[in-house]
Structures are given as structure tokens and as C-alpha cells.
Amino acid sequence: MELAQDKINLIERLIKTNRKFVNNEDLYDDFFNETCKRSLPIISTISSDSTLEVYLKKVATSSILNVLKDSGRLRRTRDSYVPTKDVSLDDTTSYSNVYSNISIHYDPIDFDNGPEDVAIKNEVLQMVVDSLHRINNEEPDEKYLDIYKLRYQEGMTQAEIAKELGLSQSEVSKRLFKLMQKIKNAFN
Numbered sequence: 001m002e003l004a005q006d007k008i009n010l011i012e013r014l015i016k017t018n019r020k021f022v023n024n025e026d027l028y029d030d031f032f033n034e035t036c037k038r039s040l041p042i043i044s045t046i047s048s049d050s051t052l053e054v055y056l057k058k059v060a061t062s063s064i065l066n067v068l069k070d071s072g073r074l075r076r077t078r079d080s081y082v083p084t085k086d087v088s089l090d091d092t093t094s095y096s097n098v099y100s101n102i103s104i105h106y107d108p109i110d111f112d113n114g115p116e117d118v119a120i121k122n123e124v125l126q127m128v129v130d131s132l133h134r135i136n137n138e139e140p141d142e143k144y145l146d147i148y149k150l151r152y153q154e155g156m157t158q159a160e161i162a163k164e165l166g167l168s169q170s171e172v173s174k175r176l177f178k179l180m181q182k183i184k185n186a187f188n
Contacts, residue, residue, distance in 0.1 A: 003036065007043060010053060011035050014060040020068060027067055034063035047188050054120050055187070131186035135179065144179045147172060 003011075015021055015031045024031075039059045046052045068074035136145040143165060150156045150164060158176070162169040 003040075003043070007052075007056075011039075011056055011060060014053075014057050015064065018061060018064055020061075020064050020074075024064075024068060024073065027071060027073075030067045030071070031060070031064050034067050035060045038063055042184060045184065045188060051187050054124055057120070058124070127187065128183055131183045132179075134186070135182045142175055142178075143167075144175065144182075147175055148179060151176060 011032060015028065015035065021028075021031070035056070039056055042055065043052070046055060065074065132145060132148055136142075146165060147161055150161045151158075156164070158172045159169045161167075162172045165172070167175075
């Protein structure tokens with residue numbers, strides 16, 4: 001499948017405006033390829049331009065993080081990702097110089113959650129929740145809501161969910177796949 005030029009331009013713009021792109025311009029091709037690879041199966045099913053942009057922004061951000069991790073430029077900490085050249089600080093860090101009585105207290109700043117990001121996240125999450133409840137109400141015997149909660153809120157494996165709900169692991173896998181397809185379709 002080939003991407004239309006408008007979608008290529010949108011992906012390019014989203015990558016280049018991502019704050020993690022700065023000082024990592026040499027990895028642009030990797031960012032672009034990873035974003036395309038992850039979005040191709042879904043991109044043709046989304047008809048709304050605003051939904052497509054929200055979706056591609058999240059895919060591009062995730063792709064950039066993965067490429068930076070794979071290239072050794074970013075590592076996962078307890079709360080977030082930090083460049084490998086930065087010193088990791090806990091939630092609040094105090095530094096005391098042994099040669100003086102001066103104590104400096106640092107509070108971390110979360111730049112990832114600007115008002116636009118929060119609004120987009122809330123909008124997308126609300127769409128997922130609404131879709132999930134609608135799908136579950138349409139097919140209550142499939143236990144989609146229970147499976148979703150156990151998998152994504154409780155963090156249970158498919159085998160654990162199967163045991164909990166009295167289903168086979170393959171049935172849980174099929175229902176999770178069907179549910180994700182139905183949620184994706186709801187974004188159109």
C-alpha cells in the first residue's frame with residue numbers, strides 16, 4: 001500500500017514538530033519509516049482528518065520514542081524516558097554540597113502534558129470508553145468490557161483472563177482482537 005502525498009506530508013510535519021526530533025534530526029528516516037510501518041494497517045480506515053491527525057501524532061510520538069530507545073539515545077526510568085546523556089532525577093531531588101550549607105531542591109517539570117496534549121488524550125480516551133461501552137452493550141455475552149478491564153486495567157495475561165472468565169486462552173485472544181478492531185472502526 002502506498003501513502004498519498006497529503007498523508008506523507010502530515011507524518012513529516014508531525015515528526016518534525018515533535019520536541020524529541022530536536023537534536024535527533026539524523027534519525028528522521030528511521031522515525032518516518034517506523035511511523036509508516038505502525039500506521040499503515042489503520043491509516044486507510046480513518047476518514048476524519050482530525051481523527052487521523054490525532055492518531056498519527058500518537059503513532060509518531062511512540063515511533064520516535066522506540067527509535068530513540070533502540071538507538072541508545074533514550075532510556076526508560078521509573079516515571080518517563082530520559083536522554084542517556086542526562087542525569088536522572090527522582091520526583092524531587094535535593095543536592096547538598098559538602099563544602100557549604102546550601103541545599104538546592106529541584107521539582108521536575110513535565111513538558112509532555114501541555115494543554116493540547118491533555119485535550120487530545122482526553123478526547124481519544126473518551127472515544128475509546130464510549131466505543132467500549134457501546135460495543136459491550138451490543139454484545140454482552142462476549143464480555144468485552146470484562147476482558148478489557150482485566151487486560152488493560154489489571155494487567156492480566158490472556159491465560160489469566162481465560163482462567164478468570166472460564167474461557168480458553170485462544171477465545172480471549174480472538175475477543176481482544178475483535179474488540180480492538182471494533183474500537184478502531186468506531187474512530188471512523
